[in-house]
Amino acid sequence: MKRFSLLSPRAGAAFITPAGLLVGAFVIVPFFWVIYVSFTNRTLLGRTALNPEFVGLANYLELFSPHRFLDPGQFGFSLVLTIQFVLFSALLGQAALGMALAWLLQQVPKPVKAMTETVVIGAWILPEVVIGFAWFAFLDYDGGTLNGMLDAVGLPRGDWLLDYPFWVIVVFNTWRGTAFSMMLFNSAFASIPPSYFQAADVAGASSWQKFRDIGLPLIRGHVVTDLILITMWTFNVFTPFLLTKGGPGNQTEVLSIYTYRVAFRDFDFGKGAAVGVVVMLINLAFALFYLWVARKRTPGGAA
Amino acid sequence: MASVKFENVTKRFGGFTATEGLDFEVGDGEFVCLLGPSGCGKTTTLRMMAGLETPSEGKVWIGERDVTRVHPKDRGISMVFQDYALYPHMALADNIAYPLKVRGQPRPERHAEAQRVADVLQIGHLLDRMPAQISGGQQQRTSLARALVTPSDVYLFDEPLSNLDAKLRLDARGFLNHLQRDMGITAVYVTHDQAEAMALATRIAVMDRGRIVQYAPPLEIYRRPATTFVANFVGNPPMNLIEAEARIEGGQLHLQAPGLHLAPLPVPAALATRAPGRLTLGVRPEHLALAAPGAANRIEGRLFANENMGPETLVTVTRTEGEARLTARIFTDEAPRLSGAVAFGFEARHLHLFDAEGLRVPGDGE
Numbered sequence: 302m303k304r305f306s307l308l309s310p311r312a313g314a315a316f317i318t319p320a321g322l323l324v325g326a327f328v329i330v331p332f333f334w335v336i337y338v339s340f341t342n343r344t345l346l347g348r349t350a351l352n353p354e355f356v357g358l359a360n361y362l363e364l365f366s367p368h369r370f371l372d373p374g375q376f377g378f379s380l381v382l383t384i385q386f387v388l389f390s391a392l393l394g395q396a397a398l399g400m401a402l403a404w405l406l407q408q409v410p411k412p413v414k415a416m417t418e419t420v421v422i423g424a425w426i427l428p429e430v431v432i433g434f435a436w437f438a439f440l441d442y443d444g445g446t447l448n449g450m451l452d453a454v455g456l457p458r459g460d461w462l463l464d465y466p467f468w469v470i471v472v473f474n475t476w477r478g479t480a481f482s483m484m485l486f487n488s489a490f491a492s493i494p495p496s497y498f499q500a501a502d503v504a505g506a507s508s509w510q511k512f513r514d515i516g517l518p519l520i521r522g523h524v525v526t527d528l529i530l531i532t533m534w535t536f537n538v539f540t541p542f543l544l545t546k547g548g549p550g551n552q553t554e555v556l557s558i559y560t561y562r563v564a565f566r567d568f569d570f571g572k573g574a575a576v577g578v579v580v581m582l583i584n585l586a587f588a589l590f591y592l593w594v595a596r597k598r599t600p601g602g603a604a
Numbered sequence: 605m606a607s608v609k610f611e612n613v614t615k616r617f618g619g620f621t622a623t624e625g626l627d628f629e630v631g632d633g634e635f636v637c638l639l640g641p642s643g644c645g646k647t648t649t650l651r652m653m654a655g656l657e658t659p660s661e662g663k664v665w666i667g668e669r670d671v672t673r674v675h676p677k678d679r680g681i682s683m684v685f686q687d688y689a690l691y692p693h694m695a696l697a698d699n700i701a702y703p704l705k706v707r708g709q710p711r712p713e714r715h716a717e718a719q720r721v722a723d724v725l726q727i728g729h730l731l732d733r734m735p736a737q738i739s740g741g742q743q744q745r746t747s748l749a750r751a752l753v754t755p756s757d758v759y760l761f762d763e764p765l766s767n768l769d770a771k772l773r774l775d776a777r778g779f780l781n782h783l784q785r786d787m788g789i790t791a792v793y794v795t796h797d798q799a800e801a802m803a804l805a806t807r808i809a810v811m812d813r814g815r816i817v818q819y820a821p822p823l824e825i826y827r828r829p830a831t832t833f834v835a836n837f838v839g840n841p842p843m844n845l846i847e848a849e850a851r852i853e854g855g856q857l858h859l860q861a862p863g864l865h866l867a868p869l870p871v872p873a874a875l876a877t878r879a880p881g882r883l884t885l886g887v888r889p890e891h892l893a894l895a896a897p898g899a900a901n902r903i904e905g906r907l908f909a910n911e912n913m914g915p916e917t918l919v920t921v922t923r924t925e926g927e928a929r930l931t932a933r934i935f936t937d938e939a940p941r942l943s944g945a946v947a948f949g950f951e952a953r954h955l956h957l958f959d960a961e962g963l964r965v966p967g968d969g970e
Contacts, residue, residue, distance in 0.1 A: 496689035499656050500750075504703035505677035514702070518693045 338574035345568035360575035373551040379559035391535035394475030399482025425480035433543025470541035489520035529591040606667035606757035613662035622648040637801035640811035682751035683760040690735040697731040741772040761793040832962040850880035863904040863923035886956035892932035895949030
């Protein structure tokens, strides 16, 4: 097949060079740099700052050292915490809630639907810092909106950030990300011919039957895509730091925050890099699984 | 089985009026076709019967029950959709049995029932296929089977044959006709194909711009179209309509139009008391024949097209320059090689008269 192009190869190369240099400098070089650093004992200060030594797998062995693996503040603790975080805030929170909302949106009048979409999108496009501050203000013990509301109806106030830090970040991340799942499922439902649901209506199907028998099976591909994407995002999300800074203690130190602490607070670059590499491998596994699933469902055409 | 009744039903979508003041009844066991061009409101009418749309005004009755605001599932109806609405992820058996599944029938029973209906529709051997693996005609029958698998009071069809190619459409039409005779179901059937409506219906409701312009048995519609719109819509090719100057002189009706030679007619009772002015004259292509020389009633023009359809030939002439065409349907065996001037003869009893508003002027004895 003949290929048509707007530009000569030389002009094309000239246009792509700046972007290529940037990607090289800020993505590709750090990628290999991190792998290299993870095999050294490099630190920010002291003797090993300038002359790091090659330490082999020492950093990795330390991460996975069996007798402290699950202690608070250790890699294993953060890994388990992150898995719980993903389970509750991504799968149960964002995906399930997003699905429920998307399905409900199919059966409400158009103006209600449009308004809900606008509000939800609003939550989705706000900058992280703004949201972090808003939630901080919402949950604050003394002047927080939530406690103010509880006072108003005569319920006891709570020190949410101190007493329930894990559930705070779960609710926060659910609130933050449900919009994405909802919009994705919403447009997936919208792509199903309306006559499918009308035929089911005439046949006498309830809303739940329509969801189970028609809606869900026909958007299965979108559900898989969504689950994998939000799992990866939640796995790497750093925003909970704005609320709890990983604390109190290490109670909300998910992997991204753990990595940050090791590398940029303890200044143990070597160990931090090793964590980064492990997280990268986990993400790679997710990505490969995603590509495999995506490829598997394309030839059938029944997305 | 049940009847369907519309009482002054109007449906508006925003500023657009889809149907206006619909008032008609479908009798028990009738097969009624809603016939009209696209946008005439026929599908909206059907969807209001199904409960997929709610009337802005008026009432819908099924049997003795006011169902205006009743959910589709509680109306005792089945519906066949234009796109068939087969579920691509279910095998045919599950598609057909779906209405039984939502009613909670156990799997073996509902599959047995699906098998029974599928056998009647001659798709019984395809039940484990997926919808994408069968032909358009088979898909059409599958959607029909799904509608028939539950006994319903009224069966609704939304242009069920319009996605089939011409030959399959004829097959499916004959099959539907047979089914209707066999089962005696009450059915309402939406179509824009007048031949389909003629072939299937016990009564046809011809719709135009949201209103029913004529509601009558097919032959009545064909023989006595109520308006020029109906005359023009039913019949293939449609009725020839000729604008004519009319005057009453010496107790007889004289009609004048370019190329028209017509012996004076007796004055229809409806015109006796008013000055006719302009009338529209209608004559069906099959009632025109090549005129014998000197025939009293004839229309002359110049040959425009000569289309041989096999057993018959469509001969089209222009009466005046460029405009005002006229088509005759003539047995091919009787059609010589034509050229230049052509004259068609006809009998006065085959003429239809319409007044200036396009309404039929009843002939004597109507």
